[in-house]
Amino acid sequence: MSYYLLPTRPWLFLPALARIIGVREAIIAQQTYWLMNDLGVDELEWGWTDFEEIFDFIAPRTLRRVVDGMVEQGIIIRKARDGRKPLISIDKGRIETLAGMVRGSVQNGRPPVQNGQGNPV
Numbered sequence: 001m002s003y004y005l006l007p008t009r010p011w012l013f014l015p016a017l018a019r020i021i022g023v024r025e026a027i028i029a030q031q032t033y034w035l036m037n038d039l040g041v042d043e044l045e046w047g048w049t050d051f052e053e054i055f056d057f058i059a060p061r062t063l064r065r066v067v068d069g070m071v072e073q074g075i076i077i078r079k080a081r082d083g084r085k086p087l088i089s090i091d092k093g094r095i096e097t098l099a100g101m102v103r104g105s106v107q108n109g110r111p112p113v114q115n116g117q118g119n120p121v
Contacts (some may be wrong), residue, residue: 021075021098023068029075033090047085073098076103 004010011031015113018026031054044050051067052060070076074094078086 016099017095020093020102021070021073022066024058024062025070025075028063028070029065029090029095030075031055032088033092036089043087043089045085046088050085056113 009029012034014030017030017064020026020028028051030043035054036042047063048060051063055063059065067076071078073100074091075090077089081087
């Protein structure tokens with residue numbers, strides 16, 4: 001008996017990460033980070049079509065908005081290159097910093113910092 005509803009490879013989802021950066025952001029960050037590690041690279045040569053292919057269950061407009069927000073927050077580092085796909089990476093240190101901000105603000109009795117979508121960061 002399988003524990004999965006469909007015969008597909010599951011993705012890792014971290015609820016603690018979702019509490020820090022948002023659900024969609026957590027899915028994108030974790031899957032991208034996993035892929036970088038799986039390929040043994042520090043950066044991926046990725047354009048919008050690559051994002052849309054991997055995250056095909058997120059509407060393209062929504063995906064662009066979420067990824068752009070992640071770039072603004074420093075979670076995704078995107079390096080533009082002339083005539084080629086940009087290089088992207090996940091800044092694990094930035095995520096750890098955001099996690100510390102959430103822990104610190106809760107410990108100090110203040111509400112967590114909010115990102116542009118109203119999610120705690």
